[in-house]
Amino acid sequence: MQTLLIIVSILIITLVLLQSGKAEGASSIISGGNDSLFKNRKERGGELFITYTTMVLGIIFFILCIIL
Numbered sequence: 001m002q003t004l005l006i007i008v009s010i011l012i013i014t015l016v017l018l019q020s021g022k023a024e025g026a027s028s029i030i031s032g033g034n035d036s037l038f039k040n041r042k043e044r045g046g047e048l049f050i051t052y053t054t055m056v057l058g059i060i061f062f063i064l065c066i067i068l
Contacts, residue, residue, distance in 0.1 A: 005064045015050055
């Protein structure tokens with residue numbers, strides 16, 4: 001059970017590092033750039049798969065932590 005928790009943890013870390021930055025707008029608010037402030041960004045293809053996989057692995061991680 002602990003081995004499964006370690007594997008899920010490593011997969012979550014890897015997928016989070018692969019995700020594109022979603023906080024790009026926050027830095028432009030501080031610096032004054034507002035060209036993409038209200039622009040909708042939709043995830044497609046690989047980004048969407050990585051996001052859903054991260055969410056599922058996060059849920060599995062919390063369930064494993066509660067069980068242990």
